[in-house]
Amino acid sequence: MxxxxxxxxxxxxxxxxxxxxxxxxxxxxxxxxxxxxxxxxxxxxxxxxxxxxxxxxxxxxxxxxxxxxxxxxxxxxxxxxxxxxxxxxxxxxxxxxxxxxHREVLFHRKDRAVPNWQKLSDLNSLRFGSTRGYSYTVEFRQLARQGLLAVEEADDDRVNLLKLLAGRIDLFPLDEFTGWQLLASDAFPRGAHDLITTETKPFSVQYxxxxxxxxxxxxxxxxxxxxxxxxxxxxxxxxxxxxxxxxxxxxxx
CATH class of the missing domain: 3.40.190.10 (Periplasmic binding protein-like II)
Incomplete structure (x- = not known):
């Protein structure tokens, strides 16, 4: 039964x-x-x-x-x-x-010097952008919560990339594929992607x-x-x- x-x-x-x-x-x-x-x-x-x-x-x-x-x-x-x-x-x-x-990398302006770094805390002199609701890494969240990294939150990736272009933030961690596709879209002025580069060292590899x-x-x-x-x-x-x-x-x- x-x-x-x-x-x-x-x-x-x-x-x-x-x-x-x-x-x-x-x-x-x-x-x-x-x-x-x-x-x-x-x-x-x-x-x-x-x-x-x-x-x-x-x-x-x-x-x-x-x-x-x-x-x-x-x-x-x-x-x-x-x-x-x-x-x-x-x-x-x-x-x-x-x-x-997903390979996440740190996007930044080409004219913004980024020091050699092994861990995120080595970048504590720079301002990071983050997108509300995203997971990021445990290290990134802990450093931000402890005030050891300056992190400004925005509603979406487009806003963060615009802030990056305007010099309001220095670094923005984002999926490499997503970031370059967004910068090449109609949401940005022509040639915006030519002003931006990424760090060779990955911010994280995510699934x-x-x-x-x-x-x-x-x-x-x-x-x-x-x-x-x-x-x-x-x-x-x-x-x-x-x-x-x-x-x-x-x-x-």
Whole structure:
């Protein structure tokens, strides 16, 4: 009887998942995620296809990143895409298998001398920009909290890059691909990218994940997502999406 009941409940849950779209909070971080990008960007394209392989439809709700996380926390959405590794978040949320890899670097003006550095505290004479809601590294957050790094927060990456160009901040850590694409966009004056360079030493290497609230039902749902993601890797779809990203075909309008 118990075995029959468990099977019936599982079938009911699977039928619900197939019939109802999962609402996933997300934000703008081109070319990885974006409402105006084809497929919603590389990461959200992967998220949609991985769930589709498991018979689950999804819909994305675009919000500022801090609100995207809060909507997951308060149950307004079933999942959130996408977030970097963070031990604090990992205590509260379920993390998927890695979806994407990101090399974050320090952007700065070419005419701003940056001293040789081995650790972030070596740069305590400079002003950093940060974007509200982002994870960053444990070291960066600790140094900022202790007042050992001067960090100014802004609402989005565009504002931070404009502040960098204007000399209001000295350094801005950002995904290398995202930063250069943004600087070359219509959001900036022509030639803005010629005024900017990056540090060779990476700020961090991060991995993007889908997040869900902790519960037995979500643990099963996350397992299905990871299974779908594994199928994309195994049949070459994930690599094809990655090639699309780097060739610039099918990822932007």
């Amino acid at each position: 118990k075995r029959w009941l468990a099977g019936a409940l599982l079938l009911c849950w699977m039928g619900w998942a197939a019939a109802v779209e999962l609402l996933i909070s997300t934000g703008e971080y081109a070319p990885w995620s974006g409402e105006k990008l084809q497929g919603d960007g590389f990461v959200n394209r992967v998220v949609r296809e991985a769930f589709a392989r498991e018979g689950i439809a999804v819909r994305f709700d675009y919000l500022p990143w801090a609100r995207a996380l809060e909507s997951l926390r308060n149950g307004s959405v079933q999942a959130s895409s996408f977030w970097f590794d963070d031990p604090v978040k990992a205590k509260e949320f379920l993390y998927s298998a890695p979806i994407s890899e 993007g994940h889908l997040l869900m609230r902790r519960s037995p039902a979500n643990a099963q749902l996350m397992a299905r997502f990871n299974a779908g993601l594994a199928k994309l890797r195994a049949d070459g779809t994930l690599e094809r999406f990655r090639l699309d990203l780097y060739r610039g075909s099918g990822m932007g309008q």
